[in-house]
Amino acid sequence: MAGGEKKAKAGENGRAMEDLLAAVAETGDRRAFAELFAYFAPRVKGVLMKGGASDTDADDLAQEVMVKVFKKAKLYDVSKASAATWIFAIARNARIDAIRRAAKPDLDPDEPMLVPEEAPRADVVCELKQRDARIREAVTRLPAEQREAMMLHFYADEPHSAIAERLGLPLGTVKSRLRLAIEKVRKELDFDDE
Amino acid sequence: MSNPQHHPRYETLADFAAGRLDEARAVVIAAHAEVCEQCARDIDALEAIGGGVLANAEPAAMSADALEKTLAMTGAQIMPAQADERPRPASALDAYLGGRSIDALNWKWVAPGVHQHVMKAQGYRDGVLRLVKFAPGKGVPVHTHKGEELTLLMRGAYRDALGEWRAGDIADLDHEHTHEPIAFGDEPCVCLIATSAPLEFKTVLGKVLQPFVEL
Structure with missing residues (x-):
């Protein structure tokens, strides 16, 4: 299929990815999926490799x-949720499922409990896109080492202690980088709280 | 119910959102988020941060035939919209209770005025989930925590050196805290407790009680 061309640009305006998902949902549109794939698959792969895969x-x-x-x-x-947030949740839940399957091979993979919801709970519809854009923006502004700590927190399939070991850093350093990163990004959110 | 006054540490919410909590603690956080709008929003925002990190990630080139393989694996099957619509988190606990109400559980006596119901929470990573019921005036002897413990008040109330706790409140304690919760009020206090390692009792009574309480 010729759908593999890079259309990363579509991802940058934030809106297109959501439309592409809608197109896949409605008709199983393979071209729309190819565009989603071209944007997200390499990024999911990228964060997983940063996490040691x-x-x-x-x-x-x-x-x-x-x-x-x-x-x-x-x-x-x-x-x-934005498409990126939803896909993050899918990736996270896939990891949890894999761990659970390893621990209990007979487990029904669709057993309802214990996998956090894939669709977050926000109901403030109109603010959502703005908020997610601000979050993305705030993440790009983080110092490299804080961004790394945050990425590993969300995507590395190992405890913080193992992350620290792999980075050759004390655990406390990793945790404080993560805390600082979350605090900074969180400031962006507090803006429209109340 | 009034809004909960005691919340999980932000660090715990960040672990929950990233899928890092053991199963038992994840259930407790999910149940709290159900009744706590503030924490639900925090989790929501943390998930959005996970998405923001993904959108900013450096791409790694996929293998040449990855898209074709992926499409083949989908079998062009799309799940219907309602396929995943499950009742929400209390749901997580409901699944453990096998549809029974808290009153209908097979409560086991552990000490005068104290009963518990232990649930297997082995889906992933070690953890124990239990409901503990204290008659007013009863409590757990002074103890500290080796691992991390999360307690969600389901019914009634208790107080300890840190304050008063009511339905919906979470006690997110670690090894730095020592406490001795005592139930008060007219009805028994029911707590949903997740522990990722055994508690450490500080009194002789506690040490004697430990094998029974299995806390």
Whole structure:
């Protein structure tokens, strides 16, 4: 399929990705999916590799996440989360599922408990896009080492202590970088609280 | 119910949002978020940060045939919109209770005025989830925590050196805290407690009680 051309630009205006998801949901539109894939799959793979996954594993896992994105497209609710946030939640839940399957091979993968919801709870529809844009912006402004700590917090499949070891840093340093990063990004949010 | 006054530490919410909590503690946080708008919004924002990190991530080139393989794996199957519509978090606890109400559980006596119901929470990572019911005036002997403990007040109230706790409140304690919660009021206090390691009792009574309480 010729859908693999890079359309990363579409992702930068924030809106297009949500429309693409809607197109996949409505008609199983493969071209729309190809665009989503071109933007998100390499990013999911990128964060997984930063978290210590091998090239092959990260490639496989990114594909697995994108399979779920396709299959669950109808469950996506644009009023509740940006596409990036929803796909983050899919990736996170896929990781939790994998851990649970490893611990209990017989477990029904669709068992309802314990996987946090994929669609976050916000109901402030109109503020959502602005907020997510501000969050993205705030993340780009973080010092590199804080951004790294935050990325590993959300995407590395290992405890903070193992992350610290891999980075050759004391655990306290990793935790304080993460705390500082979250505090900075959070300031962006407090703006429209009350 | 009035809004909860005691919340999880932000660090705990950040671990929940990132999928880092053991199963037992994840259930407790989910149940609290159900009744606490503030924490639900914090979790929501943390998830959005996870999305923001993804949008900013440096891409790593996918293998050449990755898209074709992915499309093949989907089998062009899209789940219907309602497929995933499950009742929300108390749901997580409901699944553990097997549809029974708290009153209908098979409560086990552990000490005068103290009963508990232990639930397996082994989905991923070690953790224990239990409901503990204290008659007014009863409580847990002074103890501290080796691992991390989360307690959600389900019914009634208790007080300890840190304050008063009522339905919806969370006690997010770690090894720095020592406490001795005592139930008060007219009805028994029911707590949902997640522990990721055994509690450490500080009194002789506690040490004697420990094997029974299994806390």
